[in-house]
Amino acid sequence: MQKSLVALVPALLALTAAPPATRARTGRPEVTVTMTASPTKAKVGDQLTLTIRVSINQRLARRPRFFTMPRPNYDLQIPANLSKDFVVMRSAPYQVNNLAGTHQSYRCDYNYAVSPRRAGRILIQPARLVFKGRTYSSRSVVVNVTMGPAPPPSLPGQVPNLTGDEDLFVHAVANKLKAYVGEQVTVTWYLYYKSPVARQASIATHPSTDDFFSEDIPFRVRTSTHTTIKGQVFTVTPVLRRALFPLKAGRLRVGTLGVEAYLDYYQKVLRRSAQVSIEALRLPTQNVPAGFHPKNVGQFKVTAEVGQPRIDARSATSLKVTVHGTGFIQGLKVDRIKQIPGFKVRFAGQKTEMSGGVQLGGKHIHEYVLIPTAVGVQKVPPICFPHFDPKRARYVTDACSGAQDVTVTGNLAGAVGSTLAGAGKDNELRRRLKPILQASHLRNRTTWRLHKTSWLLWLLCLAPLLVLVTTVLIRVIRSMDRDTDSRRRRQARGHARRRLRLAASYLRDSDRVSFFTEIASVIQELLTARLGVRVQGITTTELETLLEASDMAPALRDRLLGDLEVCDFARFAPAAADEAEMQDVLTRTRKLIREVERARLKRISEPAPEASMEVVS
């Protein structure tokens, strides 16, 4: 009997926890509330996802209207301690609502991105849901939170000091506040903020580090940490890291860093860090080793490497001296090797290789060419690099390379001679005084300048004078080209003289017709030029009238008309005139021309219609 009761208990339990569909079919809504956290193990500042899932299956009283999807009306109460123990960054609900006839299947996931505020075992209390007067609860969830990365190192006096409700500030942290000149001090600037929005920050102003040699040290991974100041949790993100090497002793200041960041999505603010004061100590003045240079501060080692330990006397080998370690590698002063017994030393070059990491360092390499000057086993002695070690606060004199052996083989007498001639000995070609100059005859250069003579004025005036003369000439030429009365008279005179010469030639040839034609033309052209009226082709009576109108003296007029008649007669009866008469006509005509030119005659304007008719004809 007892056994059968024991078997019934699970069956009864299974009945109470019957599948939802089974219960929904009965008319009671089937409601479940679950809460999960992922992951359940985290560090302070990590981000977790808390999901509260609400599932409701129910049968509706009646079929909803077309296109309407009724949402179950419930009230979800999130765990009371969630915002206390976690920073709730965002929430995003996701719901699925299915309807088949009157059967509704509804599910909604409430996803919260949260970040634990403290370390320890945090119990997230159950979420509660009130639906149709009944309350449903989820199970509680436990999250194990451990501390995250260590907060930024804070030396005494470097702890951020909150004066109010700062949500965002910049804090500078130096890894040491006292350092020797040339020793590295690393200063890191951190951004402290509450809102995750502030993570998108940018540097507005860089700190001034004038008294230091500075080198920015990049962050490989910019890890954020969390810290609690006066009960407030801040996320701390490094912004800038800089290695500083003090260049002088005394109290040196590192300037402020300005960072622009968002307080929320809309408010951008500028925050500045405080100045950092570094006390730079002088290097000890006692026990300073010989050959020490004040910039050689750090932890260094020296290695020397010979290229070929066995060489022929005709050839050469290389020597590579490397100073490596941590410290002010860029400012390192390494003395060059001047001489090594058995070799002529040539400096071939130097280079500096920086290494990464928070502590700056690297290699400083000098390369030499060793030209043998002796055969046999030659020793390259240890090469030392005296420097100051700030960690041990003393000078290091034993940083030396090991001795190296170089075996030089072959005949030195012939080999060294050729080597030295080719490479070992310089043929120095310095500037020398140029020799004196020879001259059979000296000259006496008497200096005189143009501006001290009257030539300057002449040269200045010559150009404008040339222009002036040209202008005058042009004006004269143009005026001569103009059609005036005197010009016409000149032209007529010229024509008359040419024609008379022509007539004289006809006279010599006894060409009577041409002679008298020329004489007549001479007289007519002259009269045309003087009277301004064309006289060729007019009758003797008309010509007489014209000459009267021009106030020509009657005697001259009669002689002119007479000569013209003689010419007309002689042209038609050439045989009537002998040479003497022709000579007489020529002489008279010359005289007549002179008299006509001298005579004061009135110009007679030609009647317009006749002139136009003449042009037409």
Next chain:
Amino acid sequence: MSRTSWIMVLALGLVTGLGTSGVARAGATEDRLFREANTAYTRGKYAEARQRYEQIVLRGLSDERLYYNLGNTYFRQGQLGRAIWAYEKALGLAPGHTEAKHNLTLARDTVKSRVHDKVIGVGRPGRWTRLVKHFSVTSAALWFFALWYLAFGLGVTVLLLRPGVLRASLIGLTVLVLGLSLFFGRLYYARIQVADGLRHAIVLDDKVPVREGPQAITNKSFDVHAGLKVQIAVREDQWVKIRLANGLEGWVRSTSVGEL
């Protein structure tokens, strides 16, 4: 005479007129002294050579080869200030004298290796001053006259041309060239002012005390050393007032400096 010949004569006249010097042949005595000095120099008798060269200089002869050889003699005797002065004189007579330039540089470098006078606070001259000093008197004159005649030549061409596009363009060009020639005329004038207004000298002795007044009893202001080029402000009896490039002034004995 053809037009080309006239132009050549004019150009030649211009060049000789603008050029720095007229040349006259020296007398037989000077030539003999010069040859003797050269022989003494080549035999290493620098004192004798110097004496001969200086005799020629005192006879009033100015030849760049004479000053150059004298400079070499001073150099050999270790008198670098005087050597620099002699080379500067040679370059004044023949600005393109390669040997003198070379030896002057060498002398100046040697002086620098001993004591170098660093004149502090020399202001950078203005653009116009730098431009003026960029040209020599001759080059400024050549530029001016070339542009001057070009402008008037273009003017004549304009007068001969009939109105048209070419004439209008030429008028513009003429105005431009005339403006340029006036600019160079102003530059030429400024260069003449600089050349005539400034007298320079070289400090001859190795160390010369510069005093506050033209008397040996006055306080010493500062020292200058051989080879320094100074400006002569005033000359008074046996003293000259020198002025450094930064405006520092003082009096030195006239024998301590060699005027260029």
